Amino acid sequence: MTTEQKELIKATVPILREHGVALTTHFYSRMFTHNPELKNLFNMGNQGNGKQQLSLAMAVLAYAENIEDPSVLVSAVTKIGHKHMSLDIRPEHYAIVGKHLLASIGEVLGEGATPTLIEAWAVAYQQLADLMIGLEQNLYSDAVAKEGGWTGWRPFLVKQKVQESEEITSFYLYPADGGKVADFTPGQYISLRLFLPELNLLQPRQYSLSNAPNGDYYRISVKKEAGKAEHPNGMISNRLHNAVQEGDVVEVAPPAGDFVLDTTKQTPVVFVSGGVGQTPLMSMLEYLASTQSSRDIVWVHGSRNRKVHAFREPLTMLEAKIGKLNKHIFYDTLDEEMQVSGYYEGVVELDKLKEQALLQNADYYICGPAPFIQKQFTDLAAMGVSPEAIHYEEFGPANLVLS
Incomplete structure (x- = not known):
């Protein structure tokens, strides 16, 4: 890429x-019109609610x-590469995306999209595509x-559906071919794909693995969400809860x-x-228990109430097994039975725990809705925790940039 082309790219910022x-938004509309497959x-x-358009724009x-110096984006690029691998994105898809992205730049910018600018973006896109293709191939x-x-x-x-709370159900998934499943690093997710007759489409969704690696099965724990035909959020989760039964077959990516x-x-x-953000953290906790880890562990979780709080009993069993687990649970309201040590009323407030949550040389893993992550990250930073020690996962398209 020439210096002049880089300057043209920067001029579009x-x-x-x-x-x-x-x-x-124009790009996705154009691509789906020409390549509906x-x-x-x-x-x-995420197309219907605009999250994917915002994520791509960012x-x-x-x-x-x-x-x-695109190398500063290595963390974001790696995250996208993992998502693409989970969706079976292949090199040939990049050619389609590139064609429609360049055409969209021309159509949206109009006269401002000079041939030299389009050529600069063509070179820039191919540079990024080559980087992504190489990463994903690995x-x-x-x-x-x-x-x-x-x-x-x-x-x-x-093979099993287990209700964990009023809203969350676990699904135990075994390979239909009778083979083993690959191990994974605690915290990772799988993509699951179902056919939706309402849309006449196959639809993939990502679900965190909520169990420790075992070589035999995967467990996902899914919250039932409200969904509408015109905004199909929750369509897959609802189908899993209501239609998918023990003995049914689903498609899964690694x-x-x-x-x-x-x-x-x-x-x-x-x-x-x-809420359901505890699922990848349950995988991490189960792994620490299964490996008889001696690490000090603090577990902080927020739910609306006890009825929607999943994994209460498994967490109690893990607490007894690990020994060095310090548990803190926040509910919007506490009933009389919960008026005991370790339970708090209101949303998760880490400054209420102070030294109980601020452990020397600790790593902090946060998962939940975007506003929840933003609050906990900000509160930890205000309490002196280095951003490098704070790790977070935002469900859905990544739109949070915290530092």
């Missing part, structure tokens, strides 16, 4: 800041802002090299994700979750 979402790869719920802006190679590993979509049998427990450390860990 103000436009992307102001009109980036308009550009990406790609709707089977994308979460149409990614394009970040790339333009850092065109001189992820595919690693996935298939593991015992029980595979790439693409593999049929799994739902484990992916970079929000993972650092299993090489022996220093303390603090887990902070809201």
